[in-house]
Amino acid sequence: MAQDDLFKKVISHCKEYGFIYQSSEVYDGLSAVYDYGPYGSELKNNLKQYWWKSMVQMHENIVGIDSAIFMHPKIWKASGHVDAFNDPLIDNKDSKKRYRADVLVENFMDKIEVKINKEVAKAKKRFGDAFDEVQFRSTNPRVLANVEKYNTIKDRLADYMSNSKLDELKALIEELGIACEVSGSKNWTEVRQFNLMFSTQLGNIAGEEGKLYLRPETAQGIFVNFLNVQKSTRQKLPFGIAQIGKAFRNEIVARQFIFRMREFEQMEMQFFVRPGEEMKWYEYWKDARLKWHLALGTPEENLRFHDHDNLAHYANAAADIQYNFPFGFKELEGIHSRTDFDLNSHQELSGRKLQYFDPELNENYVPFVVETSIGVDRMFLCAMSNALVEEVVPGTEGKESTRVVLKLHPALAPVKCAVLPLKRNDDNLTGKARAIFNKIKYSFNAQYDDSGSIGKLYRRQDAIGTPYCITVDFETLEDDTVTIRERDSLAQERIHIDKIEEVVRQRIDMKQLFVE
Ligand code: GAP
DSSP: OOHHHHHHHHHHHHHHTTSEEETTGGGTOOTTOEEEOHHHHHHHHHHHHHHHIIIIITOTTEEEEOOOSBOOTHHHHHTTHHHHOEEEEEEBTTTOOEEEHHHHHHHHHHHHHHHHHHHHHHHHHHHGGGOOHHHHHHHOHHHHHHHHHHHHHHHHHHHHHHTTOHHHHHHHHHHTTOOOTTTOOOOBOOOEEEEOOOEEEOTTSOSGGGEEEBOSOSHHHHHTTHHHHHHHHTOOSSEEEEEEEEEEOOOSSOOTTTTSOSEEEEEEEEEEEOTTOHHHHHHHHHHHHHHHHHHTTOOGGGEEEEEOSSOOTTOSEEEEEEEEETTEEEEEEEEEEEETHHHHHHHHHHOOOOOEEETTTTEEEOOEEEEEEEEHHHHHHHHHHHHEEEEEEEOGGGOEEEEEEEOOOTTTOSOSEEEEESOTTOHHHHHHHHHHHHHHTTTSOEEEOOSSOHHHHHHHHHHHTOSEEEEEOHHHHHHSEEEEEETTTOOEEEEEGGGHHHHHHHHHOTHHHHHO
């Protein structure tokens, strides 16, 4: 499936099969806000469970919390979000369309990358097996010129972004001849900073004093609870605190479905370490987090690290794990070495000590922090893009047919096993199928369905990613055996109904993900 096609299909599949709906659709929707439907919420819960088990339950030295969304407004002053959590905004004067100035430049850079890759692909086709890609990339004049252009723009963008050089950023957009995709004009406003935090007001305090923010990251709830958690759990460094929860950002460019949302969910873990040991742990978590993705079956070639040139105000090293989304390689997860910035700032602004007493060194200090941070929704999009497949399968009477199948890892699948009577209008078959469903529903999420012909029922279960279908037929009534059909291989086997739970459990158990 072509990448463009895949993205459209993922979006329509999500709606058609009850994974994701546009929020407030009956009122024409609310931009960049989405609701998860029956299968979407199951998949989302499974993703969160996989993360929680692997981060919290698999580590003796990581504990979980669930902090409030509303926090004291000073927290966002200390964290730097009030002053520095900005995106550079630019408007096109003709279309009135608003853009992120840095994203306009990044999109321009993406086009150069596409040109380079096209050049390589053309040469590969021309030279066949004799093609040496490394040599071609290092000698072809057109590739070299484009690489140089790309790198120059990248360096300038990094400089303008980290030093807030907004005039230079506008000049770069003009120099590159970037036009608005709606009006086609290059008639741009000045670039200005736009703070991404949503604010609201406490009912009992008027004015600035009562101003509250919706948290733009869950991490601060961890930082301000660092000492509470350390003391109540008696953890020794290094140790981590994990949390899953909603975050809110007033994104300027909020497109690409659930990739960039205004209300989303994060899974974050702050790992507190001795100062000076942060780089060791930074590398450790980069490696561990990549393995987490690979265990799900995400192809290695679709994942890559991207080191930040443009470090956030709190970090001394940062990398993204990028996934090859249908619209190209983009950030899926961030791993950041946040130094002691946050704890120090909270210590200063609150006047309370946030220090750890190290019994081995016999001294107090503010720990350094390595953070892993992934958006649940981005992970959802990654899992769906990876899993949605259209394939040709053998049909009845030797004819081939196409099926749409969601090849999710069985541990993530929303429904683990569907029980389907061969005929919907035979009370004996439907009664037996219901009895089997009522038996297995205690073990995992199962589904009973008699709403169509068996072929249609299989197709529907394939489309929602159900790893096993059980067919109840006339033989079942005689000997208590059923046909169990495996989603990916389409293999069918006859087993006793007492074996169903054992067979299904083996495949859906999250334990395999940790072994893998
Ligand atoms: N605490 C660090 C932090 O929040 P970030 O790189 O801004 O770092 C971490 O965000 C992750 O949260 C991203 O890698 C992404 O998966 C997710 N994320 C960030 N903004 C998002 C948005 N607007 N919509 C969906 N997911 C988002």
